[in-house]
Amino acid sequence: MALALKRQGKGRVAMTWFGEGASSRGDFHEGINLAAVLRVPVVFVCNNNQYAYSTPLSRQTRVPDIAVRAGGYGIAGTIAEGNDVLAVYEAAKEAVERARRGEGPSLLECKTMRMRGHSEHDDAAYVPRQMLEEWRAKDPIQGFEARLREWGILDVSGEARITKRLAEELEAAVAWAEASPFPEGKDMEQGVYST
Ligand SMILES: Cc1ncc(C[n+]2csc(CCOP(=O)(O)OP(=O)(O)O)c2C)c(N)n1
Numbered sequence: 513m514a515l516a517l518k519r520q521g522k523g524r525v526a527m528t529w530f531g532e533g534a535s536s537r538g539d540f541h542e543g544i545n546l547a548a549v550l551r552v553p554v555v556f557v558c559n560n561n562q563y564a565y566s567t568p569l570s571r572q573t574r575v576p577d578i579a580v581r582a583g584g585y586g587i588a589g590t591i592a593e594g595n596d597v598l599a600v601y602e603a604a605k606e607a608v609e610r611a612r613r614g615e616g617p618s619l620l621e622c623k624t625m626r627m628r629g630h631s632e633h634d635d636a637a638y639v640p641r642q643m644l645e646e647w648r649a650k651d652p653i654q655g656f657e658a659r660l661r662e663w664g665i666l667d668v669s670g671e672a673r674i675t676k677r678l679a680e681e682l683e684a685a686v687a688w689a690e691a692s693p694f695p696e697g698k699d700m701e702q703g704v705y706s707t
């Protein structure tokens with residue numbers, strides 16, 4: 513997609529997201545190397561949530577940060593505090609602008625934590641409780657709310673209004689999904705491929 517965007521020449525940038533576990537796979541290394549060589553406009557965003565399923569970071573790789581892998585491909589690598597919405601925004605903006613200037617791909621690593629299991633059947637018993645508690649204190653939504661309150665952008669009534677609106681939106685979406693007919697096979701590719 514990034515190569516197509518480059519050829520279109522409209523200044524558009526592709527972004528892709530993956531886990532730190534996925535960044536040890538061969539296709540990651542091949543893809544990021546080719547993207548660097550072709551200087552295509554793409555931002556590789558690694559959601560480093562400390563675990564690849566049940567495998568902790570220290571048993572996945574010898575590098576302390578996934579972002580250092582960028583050096584092996586001659587592209588920019590940046591680390592952002594993944595639970596800080598504005599830090600991620602700033603780092604992503606810089607990477608997108610770099611791509612738009614024709615300077616090719618970037619690797620942006622967002623440090624975060626997976627607060628639940630890998631999937632619903634996984635109780636994440638392998639994660640030390642202490643570690644979870646430390647990350648719980650850095651909850652991205654609560655942290656952002658606190659900053660908005662500090663800056664006088666959000667007050668108690670505003671917060672209540674947003675919470676109520678979101679609950680209503682969610683309820684309406686669930687009701688809509690439950691009332692919808694079961695999808696048919698022919699619709700399988702809808703929203704998946706662009707023509
Ligand atoms: C090629 C391949 N090997 C192994 C697996 C099994 N597997 C499923 S998820 C996972 C870990 C992925 O780690 P990460 O990218 O950090 O994602 P997270 O667990 O944080 O969602 C593995 C090894 C797989 N799905 N595909």
Ligand SMILES: [Mg+2]
Nearest residue numbers: 531532563564
């Ligand atoms: Mg992970």
